[in-house]
Amino acid sequence: MAVMPYFIISPNTVVSLLGLLHGPDKTEPTPAENWRDAVIDVVIPAYNEQANIVLTLDSLLNQTVRPHKIILVDDGSQDHTLDYARRFARDNDFPLDVIRREHSVGKTPTLKYQARNSDADVELVLDADTALESSNFIERVVQELYQGVGIASACGIVKPMREKDRRERIQSARISSFLSAHEDISIYQPGKSWWHRLNRNITNLYRGELYAFLQRFVYRGQMNNFGSITNPVGCAVAYRRKYIQSLFDEYEPILGDDLTNSEDIFIGFAFLSQGYRNVQLQDVSALSLEPEARNLPKQIYLWSSSFFQSCYYFDDLMRSPFKSLKRWKQRRDAENNPEIQNKRKIKETFRQPFGSAFTKQYGRPMGWVIFASAAEKVFFPAAIIIMALLQWWEALAVTLIAETALSVGLMAALNKDERMKTIIKGLLMTPVRYLSLLYDAVTMTRFAADLWLTGNRGWRK
Secondary structure (H helix, E strand, O other), X not given: OOOOOOOOOOHHHHHHXXXXXXXXXXXXXXXXXXXXXXXXXXXXXXXXXXXXXXXXXXXXXXXXXXXXXXXXXXXXXXXXXXXXXXXXXXXXXXXXXXXXXXXXXXXXXXXXXXXXXXXXXXXXXEOOOEEEOOOXXXXXXXXXHOOOOOEEEEEEEEEEOXXXXXXXXXXXXXXXXXXXXXXXXXXXXXXXXXXXXXXXXXXXXXXXXXXXXXXXXXXXXXXXXXXXXXXXXXXXXXXXXXXXXXXXXXXXXXXXXXXXXXXXXHHHHXXXXXXXXXXXXXXXXXXXXXXXXXXXXXXXXXXXXXHHHHHHHOHHHHOHHHHHHHHHHHHHHHHOOXXXXXXXXXXXXXXXXXXXXXXHHHOOOOHHHHHHXXXXXXXXXXXXHHHHHOOOHHHHHHHHHHHHHHHHHHHXXXXXXXXXXXXXXXXXXXXXXXXHHHHHHHHHHHHHHHHHHHOOOOOEO
């Protein structure tokens, strides 16, 4: 989640609110290709995921559309990930292709290798700690990919996997039968001690509220306005394979495997720069195992630093707001050109010219979101720190109290069925939210040092 409005009432929130009030685009797509003919491969990068891999594989067997191949890429695991996966596949009689590495090389080389060595049309990347909650997840994201040639990636809603969700999945008929047949296999619950459970529950509570606000409000509004979000939610995302292969072919000679500290964010920006869209669906969901609260700073650093790094690499997107007038004139000329309109017999929402050269000259509509997000990440933490340093305690208190009241009230308004519960959760998580905001100041400092002091560009997860 690269774009996090830590101050809920922010420019991005206003843009999303306008999108929600405006509603979705009314254009009826007329796809040139039938999504039912698409060949789908599921790629599962895994590193020490013996506790989760069976749940992930089981969720694939529940899908209304089965993939052509399920490929497990074991990235040098030191546990029983590979053994558990093979036994589960054998017991449930489904083919599992396995790529085993002796040493971990990371997720980016995995995506690149599969994009180049597969004949599939769609590459669905599913993290080994993520389970597809909706039985029609694959069906819907692939269907959406084929609504237009401008759609490069599609994902669903992501929710934290609570212990309750995990227990229910472990107790399902297929997994319980598998565990009964293999008594030596233990799919333990991560963090059995009360301390670990407390840390995970704090994270699930915080992320649950944040994800609901981001995905049900902010990203939904962005989809209405621009037909895209900044980047796909990478734990469960379907890509047009030829698009992602082309992306790696273009950037590998320049960056190698150093696609920022979170490759999903870089990929999303690269697609936007080419004129493609990253679509999020609201009607399907996946459950992802979240890090414990003590590991949140690391996750925040990876996401936020990757956002800044991607802004650096794709600065033409960042400058899009300053090219709005030029872009408006170009669009008006295209709409008034009969020759161009006659060529557009296949209808697609938010259709725009492709190519980074167009972005360089005219920018992209999604550039407004990126510019606003960068401004928020810089100025909001800076404002709090400045008020604290100058000892403007009254102004600081009024700012935080007012912002908390507005943010909690807005989240409660969005969650009509559990308003009081949402208010309590929002208040409890407010300290975590502000600490996360302040940690972005650390991220900015490290990024600035990389940029202007050390010259480090070896950004890689």
